[in-house]
Amino acid sequence: MQSTIGSRAFQNARLQKKNRKQADGLLPQAVAAYRSGRHADAQTICGQILALVPDHFEALHLLGASALDSGRLDLAEQALARAVAVEPRNAEAQANLGLVLSSMKRYEEARAVQERAIALKPNFATALTGLGNTLMNMQLFAQAIEAHDRAIAAKPDYADAYCNRGMAQLLLLRNEEARQSFDRALALAPRHMQATFGKGLVNINLRHFEQALVAFNAALAIKPDAAAVIAQRGRLYIQMARFEEAEADFNAALATDPMLETALLGRAHVCVLTERIAPAMAACKRVLERNPASEVALAWLGACFAKQGDTAAAIQHFDRALEIKPDFEDAILKKIFALDFYPGADIAVHQAVRREWWDRIGAHIPRLALGAIDRDAERRITVGYVSSDFRSHSAALTFLPVLRHHDHQPFKIICYSCSPLVDSVTEHCKAASDGWVDAWQMSDEELAVRIRSDQVDILVDLSGHSAGNRLTLFARKPAPIQVTAWGNATGTGLPTMDYFFADPVTVPEAVRPLFAEEVYDLPALITTDPLPGAQPTPLPMLQNGYVTFGVFNRVDKISDQVLDVWSALFRALPDARVVVKNGALDDSFLRDGLIARFVAHGIAESRLTCLGSSMRQEHIAAFALVDISLDPFPQNGGVSTWESLQAGVPVVAKLGNSSASRAGGAIVKAVGLDDWVAEDDEAYVAIALKYAADPSALARLRAELPARVASSPAGNVVTYTRKVEEGYRTFWRRYCAAGG
Structure with a gap:
């Protein structure tokens, strides 16, 4: 019996020795296949080795490394x-397992494994910078940079560590330090794709968009199928208002990686900008299926609901995004804008959310030192206008x-244009100014310095919290006096904004203490030039035999609240018709949704005419179809x-309980039509x-x-402008009298 057992043991030992020898003979083939990038062959050979010797450490380690490189994370x-179980003191295997776990977004586990690798081998540069990347993904940016610094100290010529440190610095908006890290990586490895890509990201942060494009193109010359780079270039193209190229990049990135979050969100962004809401929503939902905590997807999905007039759902999504990322500026801006459309929000709510922007964003921005200022109260004043809408x-x-x-x-007038888009209106704006600065590729810091060097006395924000605003510039207070006006005149909530041009109807005296700015009254909140070449047209109802109402407004201004009122009107006038005109109605999804909402409120589709985008002359001509316009509310x-x-x-019009819901009535009153303005439904x-x-x-x-409009103080643009200038002189005299 004993001899039988001994014989079996001897035979097993001989077989194991034979298998080991055969396995060791196969290993160089697996290594060669791995080094030549033939991962399928490498993994097959490793499988053969492990069939012979299941605990073959080298084969397990090589199989894991090959699978990691080819994206087979499981x-x-x-x-x-298994490799770590076989040789728990092998630092390289521990480090590679950490990379796998980090790639699977299991960051706590990855961190523990990487720290074990470093404990085994304290100067292990690869493990240190891998740990830095894991910490960066855990939002522990300072600790991440420390880990990368330790990697660099252990291996001063380690290009990857410099690049990885740059990425962490980038996320802390330490842009100059990040640039230096990327430059150092490129000095060590001139074709380092990630470092080249990183320089592009730095330039986006600094608004140096042309330089960013050069960097992304260079990165793609090194690795043409890098989906992450292609998607970021798409995001850049959006900033450059090159929407077709942006969409092409997002599609190309998704062809390589169908679930790439950056590309899906980019597609959503460009679809919203081009009024294609259904595909935008689909892209957001694909992201949220895999990553329910994507604050960006939540914000863009909220924007899609806002476009459809579902403001309550929009605000819920923005709030959810802000729960995940409290300083997510885009979500705050979208919420601010949406609340102007929300029936339940009054001036107090509107100004509170603007203060929230300040608390979360503006308060953390350092102010610019103004330097010496000539306080001659009667001298020529330099006024600077900042906008992305000189077009x-x-x-x-x-x-x-x-x-x-x-x-x-x-008055000396300087315009700071913050958009790449130019057209004939841009030329009119240029011609009306004494100085013109293309500021769309200037960072806030650079633009603030330029404004100071231009010795601007009064800096005027023309955007409020609307798209393309530069309120982070105004938070720096680059001019002695700052004013918000016209473009999205609702107040900003910035303590650094001194004045807000409004009127007594839009902002009643009783609510003015709620504003961060001092309210200064003009004849109306806004004015516009007389219509070019407009001729009186006959009243349509004289020929039609019924009244036609007009709503030439954004479709998202048509709230359920106003539809309730309009439905009552249409019940009282069973033959009445309504023409709704807005460019968003070119999108069949939005058009069909709007029609469905009218029908749900008892207004038959046959009574509704939807008109989409047109040239402005055609847009104005369409008023010939309308007897009476209906102002929507609350926006x-x-x-x-x-x-x-x-x-x-x-x-x-009807006066509501917010600035946004009083602006229409204020204009109607300003031209003397007080009896056209209601106090209730x-x-x-x-x-x-x-x-x-x-x-x-x-x-x-x-x-x-x-003629009545043109002769009113609000409609006479020369009179209106003199009132604006009286305001500027008043502000300047106050400033000089106060000694700054």
């Missing part, structure tokens, strides 16, 4: 965990009249209200019914209204 984890944009219609009619003897019309009045079409309907029943009075008003 196989990599399995192989490396064909509704905001430009509100401030171009002021630019065009400034008196350039007492009123602005430019659209002026256009309607100037075209001879009176506007029914019933009065709104009553006004529309009253004038719909009196076509002769409506026809007379239609003929008189353009």
Whole structure:
């Protein structure tokens, strides 16, 4: 019996020795296949080795490394965990297992394994910089940089460690330090793709977009199929307003990596910008299926709901994004904008969320030292205007009249343009200014220094919290006096903003203490130039036999609250029709959704005409179809209200409990049509019914209204501009009298 057992043991030992010898003979083949990038062959050979010797450490380690390199993370984890079990004191295997776990986003486990590797081998540079990357993904940026520094100290010529440190510095917005780290990596390894890519990211942070594009293209020359780089270039193209190229990059990145979050979110972004809401929502939902905590996906999905007029759902998504990332500026901005459309929000709510922007973002931005200032109260004042909308944009219609009619003897006018888009309106803005600065590729710091060197006395924000704003610049206070006006005139919540141009109706005296700025009254919140070449048109109802209402506003301004009121109006006027005109109606998803909402409120589709985008001349001509315009609420019309009045079409408006819901009524009152402004829903309907029943009075008003508007203090753009200039001089005299 004993001899039988001994014989079996002897035979097993001989077999194991034979298997080991055969396995060791195969190992060089596996290594050669791995080094030549033939991962499938390497993994097959490793499998053959492990079939012979299941605990063959070298084969397990090589199989794990090959699987990691080829993206087979489950196989990599399995192989490396077995390797570590076989040789727990092998630092390299521990480090590679840490890389796998980090790639699987199991960061706590990865950190523990990487720290074990470093404990086994304290100067292990690869493990140290791998740990740094894991810490960076855990949002522990300072500790990440410390780990990368230790890697560099252990291996001063380690390009990867410099690059990885740069990525961590980038996330802390330490842009100059990040650039230096990437430059050092490139000095050691000139074709280091990630470092080249990193330089592109630095340049995006600094708004140096052309330089960023050069860097991304260089990175793609090194590795043409790098999906992450392609997707980031797509994001850059959005910043450069090159939307078709952006979308092409997102599609190319997704062809390589169908679930790449950056590319999916980029696709959502570009679709929202080009009014294609259904594919934007689909992209956001794909991200959230895999990453429910993606604050960016939540913010863009919220934007999609906002576009459809579902403001409550939009705000819920923005709040969820802010729970995940409290300093996520884009979500705060989107929430601020959406709350202007929300029926339940009043001025107190609006100003509180603007203060929230300051607390989360603006308060952490250092102010610029102003230096010496000439406090001569009567000298020529330099006024700087900052906007991304010196182009064909509704905001430009509100401030171009002021630019065009400034008196350039007492005022020097400089425009700081923050958009790459230029057109004929841009040329008009340039012609109206004494100085023009293309600032769209200037960081806030660079632009602040330029404004200071231009000796701007009064710096005017023309964007508020709308898209393309530079409020982070205004947080630095680069000018002695700062004003917010016109483009999105709702108050900013910035303690560094001194004045807000408004009017007594839009911002009643009782609520003014809620604003961060001092409110200064103009004849109206905004004005616009008279309509070019506009001719009086006949009243349509005289020919049609029924009244046609017009809503030439953003479709997201059409709230359920206002649809309730309009449905009551349409029940009282069973033959009435309504024309809704907005560029967003080119999107069938939004158009069909809007029609469905009208139908749900009892207004048949046959009574509704939807018109999409057109050239401005055609847009104005469409008012010939309309007898009476209906101002939406709680977010009123602005430019659209002026256009309607100037075209001879009176506007029914209602005063609400927020600036956004009082702006339309303020304009209507400013041209003397006080009896067209209601205090409540019933009065709104009553006004529309009253004038719909009196076509002769409506026809007379239609003929008189353009001249009446043009002669009013709010509609006469020269008078209006003089009032603006009186404000500037008043602000400057106060500043000088106070000694700064």
